[in-house]
Amino acid sequence: MTDDEAEELGRQAHREGRGNFPLAAPRIHAEVEHAQVGEKTNLLQAFNRGWQAENAAHDIRVQHPTDTPGGQDE
Numbered sequence: 001m002t003d004d005e006a007e008e009l010g011r012q013a014h015r016e017g018r019g020n021f022p023l024a025a026p027r028i029h030a031e032v033e034h035a036q037v038g039e040k041t042n043l044l045q046a047f048n049r050g051w052q053a054e055n056a057a058h059d060i061r062v063q064h065p066t067d068t069p070g071g072q073d074e
Helices: 003-015 026-032 042-056
Strands: none
Touching: 003 026, 003 042, 026 042
């Protein structure tokens, strides 16, 4: 598996509403299951990059309590 493939799996996980848990992705789990410690961390990092990029691509505005009717400014 390439880093690009792992990154896309991270993006896909976010789009499907799954958390940023690379080992929950069966393909990544299969790649790292029997690897030496530290050998496949690049895949975990790539998944994380993809998930975070997809998350950042969604402009979510968090409302402050004073922005809503009945807030402190009224």
